[in-house]
Every structure is written in structure tokens, then in C-alpha cells.
Amino acid sequence: MNLQSGTYYWPTTFPDAPTYPSLNEDVSCDVLIIGGGSSAAQCAYYLADSGLDVAAIEKNTIGSGSTSTNTALIQYSGEKMFTDLVHTFGKEYIERHIKLLKEAINEIEASSKEAEIDSEFTRRDTLYSASCKEDVDKLKKEYDFLKEQNGELDFWTKADIESKYPFSREAAIYSYNDGELNPFKFTHALVDYAAKKGVRIFENTEMNGHHYDKEQECMVISTKTGHSIQARHVIFTAGYEGIDIKKEKKASFVSTYTVTTNPVADFSTWYNRTLLWETARPYLFMRTTADNRIIIGGLDDNTTYPDDRDSKLMNKKDKLIEEFSNQFPDIHVKPEYYLAALYGGTVDGLPIIGVYDEYPNTYFLFAFGDNGTVYSQLLAKLIVEDIVEGSSPDMALYLQDRPLLQKQKD
Numbered sequence: 001m002n003l004q005s006g007t008y009y010w011p012t013t014f015p016d017a018p019t020y021p022s023l024n025e026d027v028s029c030d031v032l033i034i035g036g037g038s039s040a041a042q043c044a045y046y047l048a049d050s051g052l053d054v055a056a057i058e059k060n061t062i063g064s065g066s067t068s069t070n071t072a073l074i075q076y077s078g079e080k081m082f083t084d085l086v087h088t089f090g091k092e093y094i095e096r097h098i099k100l101l102k103e104a105i106n107e108i109e110a111s112s113k114e115a116e117i118d119s120e121f122t123r124r125d126t127l128y129s130a131s132c133k134e135d136v137d138k139l140k141k142e143y144d145f146l147k148e149q150n151g152e153l154d155f156w157t158k159a160d161i162e163s164k165y166p167f168s169r170e171a172a173i174y175s176y177n178d179g180e181l182n183p184f185k186f187t188h189a190l191v192d193y194a195a196k197k198g199v200r201i202f203e204n205t206e207m208n209g210h211h212y213d214k215e216q217e218c219m220v221i222s223t224k225t226g227h228s229i230q231a232r233h234v235i236f237t238a239g240y241e242g243i244d245i246k247k248e249k250k251a252s253f254v255s256t257y258t259v260t261t262n263p264v265a266d267f268s269t270w271y272n273r274t275l276l277w278e279t280a281r282p283y284l285f286m287r288t289t290a291d292n293r294i295i296i297g298g299l300d301d302n303t304t305y306p307d308d309r310d311s312k313l314m315n316k317k318d319k320l321i322e323e324f325s326n327q328f329p330d331i332h333v334k335p336e337y338y339l340a341a342l343y344g345g346t347v348d349g350l351p352i353i354g355v356y357d358e359y360p361n362t363y364f365l366f367a368f369g370d371n372g373t374v375y376s377q378l379l380a381k382l383i384v385e386d387i388v389e390g391s392s393p394d395m396a397l398y399l400q401d402r403p404l405l406q407k408q409k410d
Contacts, residue, residue, distance in 0.1 A: 003241070005310045006339025008068045009260040009293070010184035017062065017188045020201040023223055028230040029055040029200070031387060032221060034207055035237035036060070037067040038373055039365050041187040042380035043235050044194035044201075045111055050388050054199045055229065056191075057221075059206035063187040066239045069341040071258060071297050072186070072373055073275050073287055074108060074179035075126055076101035079370045080349035081142045088348055089405055093397065097350065098149050100394060101371070104378040105179060111377075112181060116196075117189035120182040120290040124275050129161065129169035131280035136171045139279060143173050152176040164271040167327040169278075178275055180287050183373060210234075212360050219362060233387050234362040236354075237380075243344075246364055248354055248400060255309035256343040257316035258297040261324075261333035265292070269330050276327075284323055294333055296320045300343060313340040344368040351375040353383060353398045366400075 011017075031047055033040045036058025047054045058064075076098060085094045112119040130136045143155045153175040161169050195201050209222040213230070221229045236245060243251055267273055267288065277285040282300035289295060299316050303309050317338040324333065345368050346352060354364030363383045367375035379398060386392040396404050 003066055004069050004339055004341035005306070006313060007337045008339060009295075009337040010068050010070075010182060011063070013182055013291070014185050014188060017184075018192055018195075020062070020195070020203045022204040023057060023202040023225050023227050023229070026228050027055060027200070028218075029053045030231070031055075031233045031235065032057070032219070032229055032231035033235050033237055034221070035239065036062045036187075036191075036203065037065050037237065037239055038063075038070065038183055038187045039237035039239065039367055039376040039380060041190035041194070042111075042376050043237055043365070043384060044199050045190040046380055046384035048194040048197035048199055050384065052388070054194070055202065055231075056199060057202045057205040057207065057223065057229070059204070061203050062191050062201070063184045065241070066341065067183050067187050069258065069339055070183040070373065071285070071287065071295050072181050072183040073277075073285060073370075074105055074121075074181060074374060075175070075275065075371060076105060076178070076374065077126070077128065077146075077175065078349070079283070079345065081138065083138070083142050083145050085349050086145070089350070090408055093404060093408075095149060096394070097397060098146075100378050100397075101374055104374045104381070107381065108181070108373065108377050109179065111190060111193075112186060115189035115193040117185055117192055119186035119189045121179060121186070122181070122290070123177050123179050124287070125272050126175040126178045126275040126277070127156075127161070127165075127172050128175065129172035129276075129278050131169070131278045131283070133170050135279040139171055139173060146173070165327075166269050166329060180275065181373075182290065186373075219360070232361060234359075235383060236362065236364045246354060246356060246359065248352060248364070248366060250346045250348060250352060250400060251344055251366060251368055252347050253304045253342055253344050255301045255303050255312075256297065256341055257299050257301075257313065257320065258295060258339050258341070259317055259320045259335045260289070260337040261294045261296070262336050263292045264288075264294060264331055264333060266331070267292070269328060284320070286324065293336075294324065294331075296324045304342065309340050309342070313338065316340070345370070348402070351379055351398055352400050353379055353395055354400045356400075
């Protein structure tokens, strides 16, 4: 799967990242993680202290896939409003989902502090603004619902926004204590943490086959290095490439675009360096980085053809810079890195833990959506809980066939 193209900022922030050997022998383990991005790292983190024998394989190098294009806005709110999700899943279902998302953000912060490599995690507030007058009412309903869930947020009027920013919006939800991080460093930090706890990490080790051995009651993974791995449990954390292994009907894809600017000296007009996004679809989002750059992203396009996606990159890059300059005319920037990437979501707005009959003792972690890092933390914890403790009650919220929703309908 052709995931992305362009120039990538995050890997430049950690040029001396740890490296790991390729697999050079047949091995067996209790749990095998397939993938080397943030989802794999988060699973490895939770498994590191489990007492289980754990291994992970990555076909390239750690963090070289979609992790390198992840913009890592750490929020619990997402592209689909919770009030819309309530219409699909019911209030209690989504209330539990919100609670788990908030816990996942806290766990991201805790894990980033526990690891030795600095992930540049910083708490940030978020301004989620109405892009037009017609969106104000639904934004207010979203605010009222989140306030019921003890959300740390305020509802800002046009005057409130204009008093803090150089641009104007009709209204906005101002949320406290979201966050941002460096996803490349975060992935390496958790993998490094796990490796130091005994998890075996293998780079440049690509899977090229798999089958279930009924006699041994294990999955057998063959690799292009000519070796095999026997595992009692397998977690596929291959991101969007996981769809190449197991098609999932609830997954949907578009193309997205991102610019990372030169470092900026003065952020005085950017109130609290908040995360910024909006109700428009496709939407724009903005954040700052630890070295004072600005990441501007969005302008999603419905194409999923790599050539078509990439042909639009230069135009999208210019448009993103133009949109930023319209909002912050006093901050002068130029694009130093820019990319086009495949972006996955789900048709119903919730991430997916895929558990399929044809893959015994196997989990597919599909943390698709605009809160991918948060979803990954949440799903990784539930999967590991299911493996270690034999069950995870909350996992049913995210199984691909949505059994709890089906139960409600029945």
C-alpha cells in the first residue's frame, strides 16, 4: 500500500534513533506484534511488564510508516461529534467511550514520562471553532453534552475569540488539557522502554506468510528473512497496511495533506499556542512543535489513488500556507516540509479491534480516525488486558461487529 509521499519532518528531530537487528533465526513467543509504528509501540509498552515472552517485527525501521506523518494532536474529541455518535450508539455507550478516551490521554502522558526518551509531550488547550453561522447550534449542543460528561471546557462567543486571536469565528468550544507530542520520538520511546524490559524487537523483518497450527495451538508467521515465528497470540498493528492482510468493511480512506513550517520566533498572537481545528468538512487543523514550528494540515481529498493524491500536493501546500496566513497575518511562515498521505477512518466513527474466526488468537488494531494516537493507546490497553487477564469487558465497545450495539437493537 502506497501510504505517503513528500518530505517528513518528524524523523529529522531524532536522527540518532535506536536501531534493532533483523530476525536471523526461528523463534517462538507468547505474543508477537506485527508492525513498528505507534500502535505497535503502545502494545509493546503494555506488554513489557506482563511477564510474557513478547517479540515485535517491523518490515522497515521503527516509526518509518504513518508514524512519520502523524500530526499527533492529542484530543478526545474527534471529527464526528459525540452528539452524532450518540444517535448511532446510544448515550451510555458513548459516555463510556469518552471516559476511556480521557483515560488514554492520561496514559499517553504517563507512558511518555516513564520512558527514557523524551516524547515532547505537552498539555495544550484546543479551540474548536464554528466555521459558519449554521454550525453554531450543533457546536453548542456538543458543548452541552460534553459538559454533562464533566468536560473541562468553555463555550466562547465571537467576542471571546476576537479578544484572544487575530481571526474571528462565530463561536467555539475551548477545551482544556488536551495535548501534543512528537509521534516519532514517542514511538521510539515506548519501543526502547519495552526492549529494555526484554521485549525482542526486530527491524527489516517482513512477514510474507501466516497460518494457524492446530496441533501446536499457535500462529506461525513466516518472514522474508527465511525464518518463522511461532506465537500463541498475534497483534497486527500494521496501521492502514493491515487492510492488505484483512479487509475491514467499516474502514474508509481519503487523502490528506500537511505542511510543517520554518521555526517561528514570536507566538504572541497565538493564544496559549492552542490546538486549532474547525467544524468545516474538510477541516483545517494547526498546532505548534517543541522547536517552534507550525504544522498545518487538512484539505482532505476523496481520492485514494496515490498518483492523483500526489499530483495535488504542491497546490495543497500553497493553499495550507495561504489559509494559515489568513488567520495569522502577523506570523510569516514558509513550508519546509510538506507531504501527502493516506488517511483512514471508519464509517461509524469508532476505532476497531478486529477479531476474526479465520485468525485464531489474533487481534487487528485499527486505530483509524483523527485521534489515532489516542485510539491506539486505548485499544492497545484493552487488547493486552484481554491477553493477560483472559477478558476485557470494554473491548466489546470496539469489536468490528459492534456486538453491544447489536444487543441494544435486539
